Structures are given as C-alpha cells and as structure tokens.
Amino acid sequence: MQRSYVIKPELGKEYPRVSHGKGIYLYDTSGKRYIDGCSGAVTASIGHGVEEIAEAMAEQARKVSFAYRSHFSSEAVEELGAKLAEWAPGELNWSFFVNSGSEATETAQKIAIQYWQEQGRPSKTRMISRWMSYHGITMGALSMSGHVLRRKRFVPLLADYPAISPPYPYRRPDGMSLEQYARLCADELETAILRVGPEQVAAFIAEPVIGASGGAVVPPDGYFQRIREICDKYDVLFIADEVMTGVGRTGEKFGIDHWGVKPDLITLGKGMSAGYTPMAAAMATEKIIDTITRGSGLIMAGHTYSANPQSAAVSLAVLRYVEAHNLVEKAAVQGAYLLRKLRELADESPLIGEARGLGLLCGLEFVKDKRTKEPFPLSRGVAARVISRAFENGLLVYPATGGLEGVAGDSVILSPPLTITTEEIDELVDLLKKSVQRVQEEMRQ
Numbered sequence: 001m002q003r004s005y006v007i008k009p010e011l012g013k014e015y016p017r018v019s020h021g022k023g024i025y026l027y028d029t030s031g032k033r034y035i036d037g038c039s040g041a042v043t044a045s046i047g048h049g050v051e052e053i054a055e056a057m058a059e060q061a062r063k064v065s066f067a068y069r070s071h072f073s074s075e076a077v078e079e080l081g082a083k084l085a086e087w088a089p090g091e092l093n094w095s096f097f098v099n100s101g102s103e104a105t106e107t108a109q110k111i112a113i114q115y116w117q118e119q120g121r122p123s124k125t126r127m128i129s130r131w132m133s134y135h136g137i138t139m140g141a142l143s144m145s146g147h148v149l150r151r152k153r154f155v156p157l158l159a160d161y162p163a164i165s166p167p168y169p170y171r172r173p174d175g176m177s178l179e180q181y182a183r184l185c186a187d188e189l190e191t192a193i194l195r196v197g198p199e200q201v202a203a204f205i206a207e208p209v210i211g212a213s214g215g216a217v218v219p220p221d222g223y224f225q226r227i228r229e230i231c232d233k234y235d236v237l238f239i240a241d242e243v244m245t246g247v248g249r250t251g252e253k254f255g256i257d258h259w260g261v262k263p264d265l266i267t268l269g270k271g272m273s274a275g276y277t278p279m280a281a282a283m284a285t286e287k288i289i290d291t292i293t294r295g296s297g298l299i300m301a302g303h304t305y306s307a308n309p310q311s312a313a314v315s316l317a318v319l320r321y322v323e324a325h326n327l328v329e330k331a332a333v334q335g336a337y338l339l340r341k342l343r344e345l346a347d348e349s350p351l352i353g354e355a356r357g358l359g360l361l362c363g364l365e366f367v368k369d370k371r372t373k374e375p376f377p378l379s380r381g382v383a384a385r386v387i388s389r390a391f392e393n394g395l396l397v398y399p400a401t402g403g404l405e406g407v408a409g410d411s412v413i414l415s416p417p418l419t420i421t422t423e424e425i426d427e428l429v430d431l432l433k434k435s436v437q438r439v440q441e442e443m444r445q
C-alpha cells in the first residue's frame with residue numbers, strides 16, 4: 001500500500017479502505033463486507049447509499065452549495081428549520097446550524113449564557129453536567145463532559161464546571177427502588193446548584209440516554225421530570241444533548257420525548273444528516289430567542305459553514321426520508337427485538353453484566369463478576385477486544401468506555417441503521433455472539 005500522510009485515530013495502524021456502502025452494509029476495497037452495527041459513530045441512521053439523498057445532494061449542488069449566512073438565507077435552510085420546529089417538543093422552534101455535535105453543545109452553552117446576560121444577570125455563566133457524559137471534543141464541550149479518557153490530558157485547560165452523578169440503574173444501591181433512585185440522582189442537581197449558587201449557574205446539560213461514555217444507559221422514569229422542576233425552581237436552563245439520541249434513534253423523535261419533558265435547548269448532530277454531510281444544530285425556545293432579539297439581537301456563535309444550503313438540503317432530505325419510511329416507529333419495534341436478542345446473549349455469557357437500551361440505541365456492559373458486578377480493570381481492554389474481534393468477523397461495534405475506573409464497566413454500543421430488518425438483526429447478533437465467545441476464551445488464557 002502507498003505511504004499514508006493522514007493522521008488516523010491510532011497512529012501506526014493500518015486501516016482498510018472503505019469502498020462503498022448499501023443499506024446496513026459497508027464494503028472495503030478488498031471486497032470484505034461489514035455489518036454497520038453502530039451506524040459508524042451512531043450516525044448513518046438511514047443506512048448507506050440511499051439514492052434519494054444522492055439526488056437531493058446533486059440537485060442542491062447544481063443550484064448553489066455555499067452562500068454565507070451573513071449575506072443570505074436559503075430555501076433549504078428555511079425548510080430545514082421549519083421541519084425541525086415541527087418535530088421538536090414544546091416551543092423549541094429555533095435552530096442555529098453548525099457542523100458537529102461539539103459545536104452544537106458549545107453553541108447551546110453560549111446561547112444559555114447570553115440569555116441571562118441579556119436580562120442583566122451576567123454572573124450566570126457556569127454549566128452543570130454529569131459524570132459519565134459526552135458532549136464533545138472541543139474545549140468548551142469537553143469541559144461539560146464526564147468522559148475521563150478524553151478529558152484527562154487537558155484538565156488544566158478546561159472550565160471548572162461542577163458535575164453530578166448520572167442515574168445508572170444497573171449499579172444503584174442494593175434494595176433501592178428505581179423511583180427512589182431517580183429522585184436521589186435528580187436531587188443531586190439541587191445540591192450542586194445550591195453549592196455553586198443559583199446566580200452562577202446558566203444551565204444543566206444531559207444526554208437523555210448516556211451514549212459514548214456509558215453504553216446506552218437509560219434513566220429511570222421520573223428522573224427528567226424532577227430535573228425539569230429543579231431547573232425551573234432555580235432559573236437554570238435545561239439543555240438536552242440529543243446529538244446521539246435525536247432524530248428517531250431511540251424510537252421517539254427526540255430521546256427526551258420518552259418522558260414528556262420539554263427542554264429549553266436541544267442539541268442535534270449525527271443522525272440529523274445521517275452521515276451524508278456534516279450538519280448539527282442547537283435548538284432554542286421562542287422565549288430564549290425573543291429575549292436575545294429584544295436585547296443585542298445577535299447570537300455570538302457561528303462558523304464559516306454554518307447554515308450552508310448544501311448541508312441543509314441534505315439534512316432536509318434525510319428528515320423527509322425518516323418520515324416517509326416511518327423510521328422513528330421502526331426504531332422502537334426493531335430496537336425492542338434487538339434488545340431481546342442482546343439480553344439472551346447476556347444471559348448466556350459470563351462476560352456481559354447487562355444488556356440495555358432504548359429503541360435502536362443499545363449497549364452491553366462487560367464485567368469480571370456477574371454476581372458482584374465488579375468491573376474489569378480498564379487495562380484488560382475487554383470492550384476493545386470485542387470491537388476488534390467483531391471487526392475481524394465483519395461487524396462494526398462502537399466503544400462506550402468513559403474511563404471511570406472501578407466505578408463503571410467497559411461498554412460497547414449497538415446502534416445499527418434504523419432501516420435494519422429482523423433477519424439482519426439476527427445476522428448481527430450471530431456475529432456479535434461469535435466475537436464475544438472468542439474474547440471469553442482469550443480472557444481465560
């Protein structure tokens with residue numbers, strides 16, 4: 001192979017070259033086929049090689065791909081904004097378009113801070129988030145993230161934001177009901193706000209279902225309802241980070257819809273354009289945008305490619321595809337089937353402590369001892385082994401180990417395209433089973 005000049009995730013490692021994709025499958029240039037069991041980075045949610053999207057892409061490119069947002073709006077961007085307003089809960093009618101999930105969470109953070117400034121409350125600048133969370137890789141987004149592995153080299157440069165415990169039902173105190181546990185975890189937010197002082201806190205940010213740092217950890221009912229009450233009590237905005245959970249992934253349009261809670265801001269990315277173009281958004285309520293409009297009238301955020309017509313047209317075509325093919329409903333049905341199969345696998349396997357998930361966002365947590373739930377030391381790299389064995393077997397699986405050594409096990413995510421059929425799920429689980437069994441044998445040696 002010719003010499004590479006590309007900086008890859010693992011320097012020095014050779015990666016196969018992708019050739020093409022169709023539906024849930026990706027093919028490399030040697031002809032090997034892979035099931036995209038995690039939609040890449042929980043992104044390719046309508047599957048690969050969809051003709052309608054290629055058409056929409058070409059049609060927009062023939063008209064105009066780029067016009068700077070300070071000069072023009074466009075039909076594509078206006079229609080995308082209207083579609084998201086139609087989809088989003090409550091009064092979340094306004095979208096600020098960016099290019100990645102990290103930019104979306106940073107933008108939401110800035111909008112939250114600005115909202116309080118415009119009302120003469122400039123001290124409300126701090127964010128509260130949770131351990132076991134991931135909100136992005138840029139410094140502002142990383143400051144809000146509880147992903148220890150990604151933070152640890154940069155801690156001195158990160159903003160000092162307080163973090164609370166996430167609800168993690170698998171590891172809740174023995175004998176505690178889910179209802180009590182939901183209340184206990186949510187009430188930590190009140191304690192954190194009171195410690196910092198409500199006049200310092202702009203917003204609380206949380207993923208409706210914990211993704212990259214925990215492996216599809218679903219909160220108990222009542223948790224987000226209580227979070228909403230606490231935020232309202234202390235004038236703290238609630239940001240639902242839906243970069244992974246949004247656009248149907250969990251079997252509702254937005255993850256937070258499962259609990260009927262209305263956030264003040266929502267962030268989107270990944271499935272919003274399903275991998276066909278970089279596209280993300282920070283959505284805000286009428287109240288927030290009215291306040292800023294009556295104040296300075298300018299939101300201090302944005303990037304060169306923000307709201308470009310090309311990406312907007314692609315994202316709009318993706319949302320229309322999701323609607324036309326009932327993919328939100330399909331994610332709920334197929335997700336329930338996948339989870340049932342994963343639970344059967346967990347029952348058989350001494351390595352899997354829990355199979356969990358919501359819709360087509362599922363996770364497996366690996367443990368050393370199923371009875372005591374003792375996690376493996378991270379140095380054993382169990383999740384990484386499963387991922388590489390699966391890759392060899394032609395199955396792509398996503399890592400979800402946040403690096404909370406001794407506190408959480410290492411986990412993986414299974415999140416295939418929302419178009420996946422029952423037969424394809426069977427095929428996916430067979431390959432996964434084979435891969436986990438292989439790692440079980442290796443761990444015994």
Ligand code: PLP
Binds near residue numbers: 041134135136241243
């Ligand atoms: N927020 C959540 C919930 C995510 O899962 C991710 C990425 O995994 C991000 C933000 C960051 O998105 P990006 O990698 O597009 O910057």
